Amino acid sequence: MNDLAIKVSAATKRFGKRTVLDQINLDVKLGETLVILGGSGSGKSTLLRMMIGSIPIDGGDIEVMGKTLSKLTTAELDEYRTSIGVLFQSGALYNSMSIADNIALPLREHTDLEEATIEILVKIKLELVGLREHATKLPSEISGGMKKRAGLARAMALDPKILFYDEPSAGLDPVTSAEIDELIIKLNKVLGVTSVVVTHEMDSAFRIADRMVLLDRGKFIVSGTADEMKNSQDPLVRQFVYGLTEGPLTERKRTGSYESDLLMENI
Numbered sequence: 001m002n003d004l005a006i007k008v009s010a011a012t013k014r015f016g017k018r019t020v021l022d023q024i025n026l027d028v029k030l031g032e033t034l035v036i037l038g039g040s041g042s043g044k045s046t047l048l049r050m051m052i053g054s055i056p057i058d059g060g061d062i063e064v065m066g067k068t069l070s071k072l073t074t075a076e077l078d079e080y081r082t083s084i085g086v087l088f089q090s091g092a093l094y095n096s097m098s099i100a101d102n103i104a105l106p107l108r109e110h111t112d113l114e115e116a117t118i119e120i121l122v123k124i125k126l127e128l129v130g131l132r133e134h135a136t137k138l139p140s141e142i143s144g145g146m147k148k149r150a151g152l153a154r155a156m157a158l159d160p161k162i163l164f165y166d167e168p169s170a171g172l173d174p175v176t177s178a179e180i181d182e183l184i185i186k187l188n189k190v191l192g193v194t195s196v197v198v199t200h201e202m203d204s205a206f207r208i209a210d211r212m213v214l215l216d217r218g219k220f221i222v223s224g225t226a227d228e229m230k231n232s233q234d235p236l237v238r239q240f241v242y243g244l245t246e247g248p249l250t251e252r253k254r255t256g257s258y259e260s261d262l263l264m265e266n267i
Contacts, residue, residue: 005030005065005162005194006051012059013046020046022218023060033188033195035205037240038215039249044198045166047215051196052086052164053077065161082110085155085163085193089170091147093139099150100126100135106157125153128190129183145176149183156187163187165197169204181207202241214240 006028013021021043028034038044049055050062053069062069067080093102100122107118126132129149131142139147148168155163168184169177181204188195199205205212206226214221214229214237222229222237229241239247 003030004028005032006196007063008047008051008060009063010060011047011050011057011062013043013050013055014058020218021050024215024218024220026213026220026223028194028196029210030194031188031192032210033184033197033208035197035199035209035212036215037200037202037205037212039200039240041217042215043218044200044215048164048166048196048198052084053081082106082158083160083162085152085158085160087148087152087155087163087165087168089167091139091151093147093150093154095139098136098138099131099142099153102139102150103154103157106154110158121157125156128156128187129153143176145172145179148172148180152183152187156191159191160193162194162196165195165199167199167201168197169199169201174203177201177204178207180204184208202243216240 004027008024008026010023010025011021012019012023024043024047036044036047046055050057050069051064053072057070064080065083069077069080072080093099094105097105103122103125104118107113107121113121122135123132126135129152131146131149131153134142134146139150142150165184168180172180184195184197185208187193197208209226211223211225212229213223216236222232222234224232229237232238232241236248238244239249
């Protein structure tokens with residue numbers, strides 16, 4: 001257990017009568033990059049939200065750095081959230097603030113550091129993501145890839161031990177996507193953080209993952225390294241990994257259950 005950053009045990013989540021995560025079990029080792037794969041309706045985004053403590057768990061447990069999230073008080077949960085970093089799909093920057101002020105915000109809200117010290121720390125974070133010369137610009141003045149970098153710099157503001165990424169390649173061209181992937185790899189090596197990445201982009205997953213987990217319709221399907229996933233003989237895994245036009249996923253569409261999958265999009 002000492003080498004684990006996160007332990008998910010029989011995690012279950014329901015919205016009304018619908019079970020969107022069904023007894024998920026997985027571990028995340030300290031210092032590794034775990035990629036959670038799955039299509040729309042697989043439950044991967046819901047699992048991420050449960051890990052960061054933004055939605056409660058309905059069954060089982062999620063333990064992060066020795067803390068069982070379901071047992072934390074509201075104050076303890078707030079403290080926990082300051083110990084992790086999250087990069088949201090859009091970057092979630094405040095449009096009225098400069099890039100530097102966006103990154104400084106967590107430091108101003110959650111520390112007693114002097115402004116001069118905060119300014120130095122902001123420059124360090126911006127340098128890590130290659131944006132130091134863009135510090136005074138507004139989010140509307142930079143590209144989508146730069147917004148992702150700025151969002152990542154803000155996620156690192158409080159020096160978290162774990163970074164969570166929600167579809168970091170979403171909406172980016174292939175070159176920019178590859179640059180974000182290289183940045184994720186660099187940060188893991190330089191800072192020694194543990195990373196959990198939710199994505200459905202296989203090219204990105206193969207670049208960054210130490211291990212991968214595949215979810216489908218709220219159930220755990222398989223876990224393995226990139227080579228293990230590529231060599232899997234499971235028809236569902238092979239179809240997802242290789243983007244095949246024939247297999248269990250397309251058969252599901254033909255039998256009419258695809259409509260219900262669509263209703264679960266972004267769960």
